[in-house]
Amino acid sequence: MRTGPLERWSGRALLAAALVLTVLPLITMVSAALQPADVNPTGLAWPTDPQWGNFVTAFETGHVGRLMTSSLLIVAVVVPVSLLAATLAGYALGVLRVRGGGAVLIFLVLGLTIPFESLIIPLYYQAQTLGTLNTRWAVILPLIGLFMPFGVFWMRAHFVNVPRELSEAARVDGAGVWQEFRRVQLPLALPALSALAILYFLWTWNQFLLPVVLIDNPLERTAAGALTFFQGQYSLSIPLLNAGALIVIIPVIIVFLVFQRQFVRALLSGAVKS
Amino acid sequence: MTVTPPPRRLPGRRPAGAARGWLLLLPALGAYVGFVVWPLGMGVQYSFYDWNGVGQATWVGLENYVTVFSDPELRGAIGNAFVLLLFFTVIPVGTGLVLATLIRSLRSGAFSRASQTILFLPQVVPLAAAGIAWSWMYAQTGAVNEVLSAVGLGGLTRPWLADYDTALPAVGLIGSWVLTGLCTVLLLTGISKIDRSLYEAARIDGAGWWREFFTITLPGLRQEIAVLVTLSVIAALSTFDIIYTSTQGGPGRSTLVPGISIYRIGFTQSDVGLASAFGIVLMVLVIACILPIQRLARAGER
Numbered sequence: 289m290r291t292g293p294l295e296r297w298s299g300r301a302l303l304a305a306a307l308v309l310t311v312l313p314l315i316t317m318v319s320a321a322l323q324p325a326d327v328n329p330t331g332l333a334w335p336t337d338p339q340w341g342n343f344v345t346a347f348e349t350g351h352v353g354r355l356m357t358s359s360l361l362i363v364a365v366v367v368p369v370s371l372l373a374a375t376l377a378g379y380a381l382g383v384l385r386v387r388g389g390g391a392v393l394i395f396l397v398l399g400l401t402i403p404f405e406s407l408i409i410p411l412y413y414q415a416q417t418l419g420t421l422n423t424r425w426a427v428i429l430p431l432i433g434l435f436m437p438f439g440v441f442w443m444r445a446h447f448v449n450v451p452r453e454l455s456e457a458a459r460v461d462g463a464g465v466w467q468e469f470r471r472v473q474l475p476l477a478l479p480a481l482s483a484l485a486i487l488y489f490l491w492t493w494n495q496f497l498l499p500v501v502l503i504d505n506p507l508e509r510t511a512a513g514a515l516t517f518f519q520g521q522y523s524l525s526i527p528l529l530n531a532g533a534l535i536v537i538i539p540v541i542i543v544f545l546v547f548q549r550q551f552v553r554a555l556l557s558g559a560v561k562s
Numbered sequence: 563m564t565v566t567p568p569p570r571r572l573p574g575r576r577p578a579g580a581a582r583g584w585l586l587l588l589p590a591l592g593a594y595v596g597f598v599v600w601p602l603g604m605g606v607q608y609s610f611y612d613w614n615g616v617g618q619a620t621w622v623g624l625e626n627y628v629t630v631f632s633d634p635e636l637r638g639a640i641g642n643a644f645v646l647l648l649f650f651t652v653i654p655v656g657t658g659l660v661l662a663t664l665i666r667s668l669r670s671g672a673f674s675r676a677s678q679t680i681l682f683l684p685q686v687v688p689l690a691a692a693g694i695a696w697s698w699m700y701a702q703t704g705a706v707n708e709v710l711s712a713v714g715l716g717g718l719t720r721p722w723l724a725d726y727d728t729a730l731p732a733v734g735l736i737g738s739w740v741l742t743g744l745c746t747v748l749l750l751t752g753i754s755k756i757d758r759s760l761y762e763a764a765r766i767d768g769a770g771w772w773r774e775f776f777t778i779t780l781p782g783l784r785q786e787i788a789v790l791v792t793l794s795v796i797a798a799l800s801t802f803d804i805i806y807t808s809t810q811g812g813p814g815r816s817t818l819v820p821g822i823s824i825y826r827i828g829f830t831q832s833d834v835g836l837a838s839a840f841g842i843v844l845m846v847l848v849i850a851c852i853l854p855i856q857r858l859a860r861a862g863e864r
Contacts, residue, residue, distance in 0.1 A: 298664060299664035299665045299666075300665070302660070302661060302664055302665070303661060303664070303665045303677055306657075306661055306681065306742070306743075306746070307677055307680050307681070309739070310680055310681055310683060310684060310739070310742075310743060311680060311683070312699070312705060313692070313695040313696055313698075313699050313705075313739065314683070314687075314695065316695070316698060316699055316704065316705045317694075317695050317698065320698055328703060329703065330703045330708065332705050332708045332709070370593075372589070373589035373590040373593060374590060376586040376587070376589060376590065377586060377587045377589070377590035377591070379586060380583040380584070380586035380587045381587070384582070384583040384586070385583075386580060386583030386584060386587065387580055387583075389583075392587060392591070396590075396591075396594060399594060399598050399599075401796070401845070401848055401849050401852060402598065402602065402845055402848075403796065403799070403800035403821070403841075403844055403845060403848055404800070404802075405800050405802060405820065405821040405824050405825075405841055405844060406602070406605065406824075406841035406842060406844050406845040407598065407601045407602060407605065407841070408824065408825070408828070408841070409605060409608065409824065409828045409834060409837050409838045409841055410601035410602070410604035410605040410608065410838065411597070411601050412828070412829070413604070413608075413615070413834075414597075414600070414601055414604065429593075429596075429597055430597040430598075430601075432593045432597065433593040433594050433595075433596060433597025433598045434597065434598060436590045436591075436593050436594040436598070437594065437598075439590075440590050465582060490686060493688070494686075494687075494688035494689065494690075496688065496689065496690045496802070496803040496806070497802050497803065497821075497825075500806070501825070501829065511688075512688035512689075512690045512691065512803075513690075515688070515690045515691060515694060515807060516690075516806070516807065518694075519694070519807065526698060526701070529694065529698075530694070530695075530698060533691045533694045533695065536688065536691060537687050537688065537691050540686050540687065540688070541683070541686065541687070543686075544682070544683070544686040545679070548679055548682070
């Protein structure tokens with residue numbers, strides 16, 4: 289591979305430029321959030337007297353505590369249930385090789401191409417019929433369904449690559465399907481499962497369209513869905529709006545930084561597989 | 563895609579095993595059919611009716627579909643979505659290719675790991691928050707105008723999202739911001755998988771940087787590029803969050819996209835049939851754009 293000094297340095301310069309462009313919007317958010325709440329801030333100037341109190345104000349007036357609880361309640365149902373359903377189905381398709389499994393897989397994968405916008409109108413009237421409209425269930429149930437194509441595909445891809453000898457050896461030892469699943473398959477599936485869990489968390493936390501349409505009260509939505517509420521609440525104060533938006537972003541960034549290895553791997557291999 | 567080998571089963575265990583297998587599939591299929599396939603069917607049904615969501619629905623046949631393609635506002639929304647392809651697909655994949663080829667020499671080490679992390683950040687930020695962050699970047703006193711003034715281009719400053727001519731590209735660039743990091747990192751991973759000896763052979767042949775790029779790097783990244791194009795085309799055609807929190811489709815209809823249109827027609831104007839028809843058209847458009855890409859990628863593998 290050809291890497292002359294010129295190329296190396298132009299590469300570094302370009303990369304540096306890309307990095308600056310990447311973080312600039314986030315940094316200007318921080319600088320805006322720290323400027324006095326009642327003044328129209330200016331872009332790049334770092335405030336001389338940073339108003340950390342803005343975050344407290346945004347947290348309180350934005351009912352962020354309630355919002356986070358609401359998001360977590362949604363996450364706490366969607367993520368485990370989706371993981372369980374996707375794992376069982378992935379196991380059935382990848383290890384048990386159910387007859388007709390190929391057709392099931394294609395049927396599911398077709399769902400990856402359906403934009404959420406194409407479903408949002410019927411989902412609204414479905415929630416109305418089910419009586420879940422304006423409750424968290426209106427978001428939870430469809431999200432689980434919408435997460436299935438990717439999850440099943442992902443878990444099947446993992447299970448298919450587990451050597452068949454392992455499960456056969458367990459069977460010969462007299463283990464039933466359930467025991468084999470728990471003792472042999474589940475431990476091996478942990479990396480795939482945790483990556484999927486991270487993705488599900490991220491997609492649920494960041495989900496916007498469903499909560500905005502299906503839950504009238506912003507305080508029962510996901511955190512991202514509640515950003516519209518901040519926009520209404522802080523339409524006159526750019527500093528507070530940015531402070532509020534940052535509070536919503538921070539948990540995902542923390543999760544990202546903690547799990548970044550699994551994260552990047554998950555997103556990359558997830559992208560390649562799908 | 564892996565090829566499934568013919569299943570080996572122990573004689574006599576199959577019927578019970580098959581039933582159990584389908585039992586395990588049940589929760590996933592139930593959720594999928596109940597909340598994806600069923601609503602999709604309902605959407606198709608609605609699309610043939612004139613219905614305000616409450617009263618009596620009237621069968622109108624294909625009228626709603628005719629409206630989707632004849633109404634200038636809706637056609638404009640589709641047109642805008644295709645303009646966004648430039649910003650969501652062409653720019654990120656192009657920039658990603660350039661960055662990835664130029665920084666491959668930095669692949670290992672703390673700096674490159676840190677830059678990978680940073681480049682990935684926009685991927686994890688909620689799109690709705692990206693819309694808010696960039697509204698502020700583009701504001702009259704925001705960073706974009708400040709930088710322009712600082713470098714002596716003060717004449718260009720404007721409220722970018724409120725200007726009819728610049729709103730759509732400005733919104734598109736938010737998409738570029740979100741997707742470029744993902745493209746760069748994925749393409750870098752792809753480049754690291756290309757056989758080193760190919761480059762050595764090319765060098766012995768006296769190939770220059772451009773020839774190396776077009777004869778080795780680009781073909782070697784075919785699969786990654788197909789994936790990124792697919793993902794970003796879906797993202798472009800079904801944009802909603804970014805526009806909802808930045809321009810709401812304005813000024814006028816200059817940044818109106820199908821997602822916003824469907825939302826407004828369905829929930830503000832209560833024309834459920836038309837909104838559903840637009841939803842189905844959007845899905846068909848996405849599939850129509852994705853299929854040729856997949857086919858090209860497959861063809862290249864053989």
